[in-house]
Amino acid sequence: MQNNLSQHFQEKELQDLLEHTSKSIPKEQLHLPGPDFMERIFLNSNRSPQVLRNLAALFHHGRLSGTGYASILPVDQDIEHSAGSAFAPNPIYFDPENILKLAVEGGCNAVATTFGHLALFSRNYAHRIPFIVKINHNELLTYPNKYDQIMFGTVKDAWNLGAAAVGATIYFGSEESDRQITEVARAFEEAHSLGMATILWCYTRNKDFVKDGKDYHTAADLTGQANHIGATIQADLVKQKLPTLNGGFTALKFGKSHPAMYGQLSTDHPIDMCRYQVLNGYAGRIGLINSGGESKGEKDLTEALRSAIINKRAGGTGLILGRKAFQRPFKEGVALLQAVQDVYLDKSITIA
Template sequence: MTYENIVALIGKENEPLLTHACTTVTKDQLHLPSPDFTDKIFLPSNRTVQTLRNISALFHNGRLSGTGYLSILPVDQGIEHSAGASFAPNPLYFDPENIVRLAIEGGCNAVATTFGGLAMVARKYAHKIPFIVKINHNELLTYPNRHDQVMFGSVKDVWDLGAAAVGATIYFGSQESTRQIGEVSAAFEEAHNLGMATILWCYLRNNAFKQDKADYHVSADLTGQANHLGATIQADFIKQKLPENNGGFKALNMGSSSYGKLDERMYTQLAADNPIDLCRYQVLNCYMGRAGLINSGGASSGASDLKQAAITAIINKRAGGMGLISGRKAFQRPFKEGVELLNTIQDIYLEKKIDIA
């Protein structure tokens, strides 16, 4: 897709995203994605030689190979949202081989999905595309539903599958988050010892985060802090939802209760209302970009998916992020259209006219 095609796709109302200049924290202070990102950022770290090799494998696969950017296909919705609800729009993805095929034909750097799915096809595909094995999930069969991530296997199982990376979720802000932090911290330590990279879904879950018709699960300040916690437990890459608002700490501090800590400069100097500035605040909390920020593609909404995916990619890239991890928008449509959507995302990261704000 050419630059002109991208401009036409996002529409005139979104063209300002292509020219916005970020004046909060400038791009020269960030650790930006680059072809030599592994050498610059991870080589001086405590990561083992085997881990460096697997981080490099993630960067050197698919259409974005060698750019420092990542395009990942994640499909854990069969557990997280029920298989029927997730795959009814396209039942061929009940077969996990088609998930891997979509990632390969879609030009992705890697595929992220479940133990069982990857185990079924490991010998056929582990040497063809890097595997990211999701080790914990929130299952929605317990009644009533609750928000908790539980382990579905061991880090050794991930290594036995020939995976390049371990993926995990922590529901920061939930009552169970303290236990999850301990479990995932231990898992990431073992993963690095065995030579695998680590990717953390830094999601927020707490009913109190919805205040006055605003959903602060996607506020820049709260998601930014979740990112910082993720980087602290040595996640090499952070998966986070794109921020849609700000001021979560302020909203939760209303009334007599006290929650968290804030500084007004978080909202005046480090972030602004523009979507790119809000996303940049997320990048800042990923150790200024040392832990790559990969924003999620979000739910599928039908005909507007291609446009929304392109807008999300532009915001992430111009903010200093490292790529997109987009699942439902790709697999909940015909196979060929899923490939085209993934390629459109990748074209934005390949387009030199779309630069860092």
């Protein structure tokens, strides 16, 4: 695998990614992914046997089955942005069956998408790949645009579709975040009562999180705290963007922080910043899946591989990667998903 990686990275960057040793938070302090992760973490929790069964279904499907890692295909950009912007690069995905086919042939653990997509094919695919129903969205058809997450259906409807899990987004830091936290916490309680697992998109959103030309929406300290709140409302997995910088609390001069957050517990290295995100998910007990981000063309594969290496070496649980896969020809999308999965299958790529 490392020989293949050398085709995508300059030697210095690849060495920095693969040979970095994290001294900020030793790996021994984390609960790391592995074949026995379910038993180690959730067996003594309040999760019911039905929830455990659905979590197991998710972690024992696809090419990463039984490793403790997850590769998830998310397709909700047709609502979050617009169907045209999401699917114009590859119009076959206006037909949602192709989304499910991509997840199956790509060897994913699960597919995360909308009520509408899954409702049309529930009987055809619910037994072939675990469904994660995204129950809330931010739609941008309202003018002027607003930034809020609203429910698009019920938890019971997701259960009727045969879902193994529900997914939801909270925009932490937004004016509407208090209502979103309350709504999603209640939805997650209901999902667990029905036997489904829960996954939270822990995004930050506030126009004032951009200051002096720096975007702190992806700061390690802010995203780490968002993950921590996600774990608090009993998400079984948290989804987060990879951190690109740190020091959000101090630069924006709000909240509370401690100097050790930026020295003892993290550095400017991307693996260490990602590890701080993992730490905030109850020291890895609530697994971190990082998002793949938007498609940028020729560099997509390199960026996806870089994200996978950072996530894995930090102690994360996997990637939830969509646009880089479905905004290209079908076979190329399958190949990209499997190349990312190969990072998690490669035993020579170890925890930093």
